[in-house]
Amino acid sequence: MLVVMKNQSWPHSLIFDKQHLLHRLYTLQQQDRHISAETIVRVAGEFNLPVSQVASVVDFYSFFYRKPVGRYHMLLSNCTSCGYQAGKTDLLKMLCRSLNVDPGVTRADGLVSISETSCIGMCDHGASMLINGIPLVGLDETKVTRIAGLVEQQLTLCQWPQDWFQITRSIRQSGMLLNNTGSSGNSLTKALSAGPGRTLDMIEHSGLRGRGGAGFSAGKKWRLCREATGDAHYVVCNADEGEPGTFKDRVLLQCHAGALFEGMTICALVIGARKGYLYLRGEYRYLLAHLQEALELHYSNNLLGCSILGHAGFDFDIEIVVGAGAYICGEESALIESLEGKPGVPRIRPPFPVTHGYLGQPTAVNNVETFIAAAYIVTHGSDNFRMAGTEQSTGSKILSVSGDCRNPGIYEYAFGVSIQEILDDCGADNVQAVQIGGPAGTLVAHRDFRRRISFEGVSTGGSFLVFGENRDLLTVNQNFARFFAHESCGFCTPCRVGTRLMEGSLQKIVDGRAVAADIEEIKRLSSLIMRYSHCGLGHTAANHMLDSLRQFPGLFEKRIMQQAFSPQIDLEAALETARQITHRDDADAHLD
Amino acid sequence: MAERKLKIATTSLAGCFGCHMSFLDIDEKLMLLNDRIEFNRSPLTDIKQCSPSDIGLIEGGVCNADNVRVLREFRANCTILIAVGACAITGGVPAMRNYFDLRECLEEVYLNGTGVTNPQIPSDTELPLLLDKVYPVQEVVKIDYFLPGCPPSADAFLQLLVPQLDGQKPQLAADQLHYD
Amino acid sequence: MTNEANKAIDANSITIDGETVPFDAGQTIMDAALAVKIYIPHLCHYPGLTPAGNCRLCMVEANGKSVAACVTQAQSGQQVSSNTPELNAARLSITQMLFVEGNHICPSCEKSGNCRLQAMGYYLGMLEEHFHQFNPRREIDASHSTVLLDRDRCILCDLCVRASRDVDKKNVFAIAGRGIHARLIVNTASGKLGDSNIEAKDLAAKICPVGAILIRERSFDSPVAERIYDRQSISDTAMTEHVPRKEDDRG
Ligand SMILES: Cc1cc2nc3c(=O)[nH]c(=O)nc-3n(C[C@H](O)[C@H](O)[C@H](O)COP(=O)(O)O)c2cc1C
Ligand code: SF4
Ligand code: SF4
Ligand code: SF4
Secondary structure: OOOOOOOOOOOOOHHHHOHHHHHHHHHHHHHHOOOOOHHHHHHHHHHHHHHHHHHHHHHHHOOOOOOOOOOEEEEEEEEOOOOOOOOOOOOOHHHHHHHOOOOOOOOOOEEEEEEEEEEEOOHHOOOOOOEEOOOOOOHHHHHHHHHHHHOOOOOOOOOOOOHHHHOOOOOEEEOOHHHHHOOOOOOHHHHHHHHHHHHHHHHHOOOOOOOOOOOHHHHHHHHHHHHHHOOOOEEEEOOOOOOOOOOHHHHHHHHHHHHHHHHHHHHHHHHHHOOEEEEEEHHHHHHHHHHHHHHHHHHHHHOOOOOHHOOOOOEEEEEEEOOOOHHHOOOOHHHHHHHOOOOOOOOOOOOOOOOOOHHHOOEEEEEEEHHHHHHHHHHHHHHHHHHHHHHEEOOEHHHHHEOOOOEEEEEEEEOOOOOHHHHOOOOOOEEEEEEEOOOOOOOEHHHHHHOOOOOOEEOOOOOEEEEEOOOOOHHEEEEHHHHHHOOOOOOHHHHHHHHHHHHHHHHHHHHHOHHHHHHHHHHHHHHHHHOOOOOOHHHOHHHHHHHHHHOOHHHOOOEOOOOHHHHHOOOHHHHHHHHHHHOOHHHHHHOO | OOOOOOOEEEEEEEOOOOHHHHHHOOOHHHHHHOOOOOOOOOOOOOOOOOEEEEEEEEEEEEEHHHHHHHHHHHHHEEEEEEEEEEHHHHHOHHHHHHHHHHHHHHHHHHHHHHOOOOOOOOOOOOOEEEEEEEHHHHHOOOOOOEOOOOOOOOOHHHHHHHHHEEEEEEEOOHHHHHOO | OHHHHHHHHHHHHHHOEEEEEEEEOEEEEEHHHHHOOOOOOOOOOOOOOOOOOOOOOOOEEOOOOEEHHHHHHHHHHEEEEEOOOHHHHHHHHHHHHHHOOOOOHHHOOOOOOOHHHHHHHHHHEEEEEEEEOOOOOOOOOOOOOOOEEHHHHHHOOOHHHHHHHHOOOOOOEEEEHHHOOOOEEEEOOOHHHHHHOOOOOOOHHHOOOOOOOEEEEOOOOOOOOOOOHHHHOHHHHHHOOOOHHHHHHHH
């Protein structure tokens, strides 16, 4: 149980609620710095689960380790904005060299281990890492050298310069949601006096669409869920925020947790739920204490718990479940699997979560921002909300802007804002392209900067990556391809195998070993992955390739050889091992 | 009418000559073919250098630098290059070493294996240098047709070659398609 | 035919490649197809087990949308295309992906001739594996006296997992690991098959489409030319596959 028990109104059964499997594994890993085979057997016993289920969970999530990690365990983000290659130097290599350790291998003395990890949502803070789970931002060469020294001296993190861990809430432009600091309980009071039916009408009338990316109508989702029959209904907040370049949910969780919990509670009122979960990505575990505090406050103000705000029979509890490093768990059905203590493999849809979600029961899954917008709508009315935005995209959108610009941070705009306007605001000059919606989204080239952000225009869950004219977009593609290959859950063939093949094909182009036929092959592979995969990850995994090929064909043509065929492999490199073993360097020991 | 004979070159790279044996298995039909084809570089002749040919048959995968050179020589000289047999097409049995690092393989064979006397990894410049893996031929050069099988049957060879005598595209009958 | 009669047919039928196919409520496109002996290629589906939808060979176009036939409910009036050059080309690529991600050396494999992956290659006219070989390094488990697990050939179809869990009621297997690191694991403390209660007669030991789970000491027991796919196509054998029915057990 994560929430500290204080409030007497808490339902008794919850006190004895079993700890979540992911949390138990995390706790044990904290003690041993890994999860051993014995631990797996022990946890399986504790939870009365098959050993294989616990083992498959441990093996699925990036942040569970079968072998001990170092006492200083550093995970460097590999995002294009907060990644170790965002600047000129490869900081991962540098750090590894300074500490005399290979990436992914714990140093023999057990002191340190260094790996890379998918975007940690620090894109407005420059190159960043998680050190023992805590974000350390603004990495550069000097800092890396100093870090190596501090690690060797074995100083505890509280003895390190504290400004390294300072996370600023770089809210650059506020709109209706970010400005809204209305007193807590306001929206819930209104919802309760309006009653569930009229509250739902309000949400529907507002035209609110999901802010997590797909843009499904929130009102319709809630209605479907409310109408679905089941033993229990559940509210789930998707705070997995895994799309590289997105960090607006982190800021919302930091600054607007109260509004979020109210939004979830309003949803509970509408759909008739007594239990809600906040699924927090493992990368944001350091927010847990703050979120628990915010939850506690809600309990003590009777905004959660039993008979909320004195309404007998309206009971609702929220529990936080922390993930363990898996982008796919942002996909709603994979998230639910993870909530149920399983690997995050997306389910077959239909049936959708609104009818068959958590534990097979009707479940409304929404993004953090969606719930906060819902709370806003209930307070300020749906007409007020509709005044902002466009016909099909009402209200505002909170963007996470990062990359090649002077003022990265959080920007809230009414839907319909043009890309150029955003670029002007964030201080981005000489931009060649913007990746909107993250690697799974859309690449927009300079000539299309008049296009607008909206569901009917360029749609985004919040990620807005700016690429200046000096960026090599091909390395961006390479970064994205590696991301999808790393994050594919492995369930279905086209995505599991295809994303790996894509990585290889791109490498061939980057190495300058490719020919025109390889480009055709990439297009074919892209369409295979996108058309025949099981879930949204595969369906979008090659967007970035096709976008680049369409809009920047020169990028590829420049690197390909003018011949009909080239070997799949680098033959000269394929002889290197043998040359080393035999110490040969004669002419016959080389090809080409 | 004195037709020009089709020139065929063949070679075995990392293979076992089984495909060549199977090819010879076409028995008396080989005599028929003999009027229409002649062999260039091939283990069946003693020609050491491939000169321009109509068809090249490649048995075996690519396991060393020498294989790469021979394969390139064939590609440069043959109008149509055909990968014959499981080893050429997938690496086959020799590719079982691909599950290990080259270093592990060599150390096991020449240093640590049972019955090794005078342990040392050969490094003579006369020896072809090994590639890190055994590769299918199509990863190294462009291949025009594939004839799977371990080995392909004599009939399969005929189905492959006969249409080409008349400039037709070969088509393997479904019952001849097998990977073993 | 009267309008009413037409409607009645529409109400419980779909078309597959232009052919009208009836279905019962709750049936998938795959169920409906198999019932009238229309073959839609598949490897991870086995009638009688809950479908999984992971191999993606049964991808069809249903009303213009690409869906997996084994997990998509048939819906009145649905127009399905399956046997098209485009879909078969995609299936060929998917089959090739399955080959290159594992270690498939058919000439040295006990399953050769009786292997459904191989047979799929034959059915789709696969001459070569097209993609770069992954050459993974995977563990062999020879700890059990009668059942051998050679992960090199596992295509992660999940059939053994479902068979063991739902039919044998032993839950011996699971798939663990993410992405390309996905692998079959054994549900024992040691992770070894020898410590499990699997038996050679179990469905899980027999259902593997490839040579990943093998019954020991039965190797090469039918001579070449007399093995299943020496004589039949996978499109024929697929019509007779079904997990043993309860009645069969009694009888
Ligand atoms: C691969 C993948 C990753 C996703 N990641 C997230 C995420 O991090 N946060 C999120 O809110 N939605 C994510 N989604 C979308 C969710 O599946 C779902 O649509 C969303 O949570 C619904 O909430 P909304 O309607 O409020 O946007 C993801 C979808 C896919 C396919
Ligand atoms: S598309 Fe990728 S992430 Fe989605 S189910 Fe398939 S393998 Fe998993
Ligand atoms: S499992 Fe099938 S495809 Fe794989 S090697 Fe064996 S026979 Fe060939
Ligand atoms: S062992 Fe066989 S049945 Fe089991 S998942 Fe692998 S291929 Fe499928």
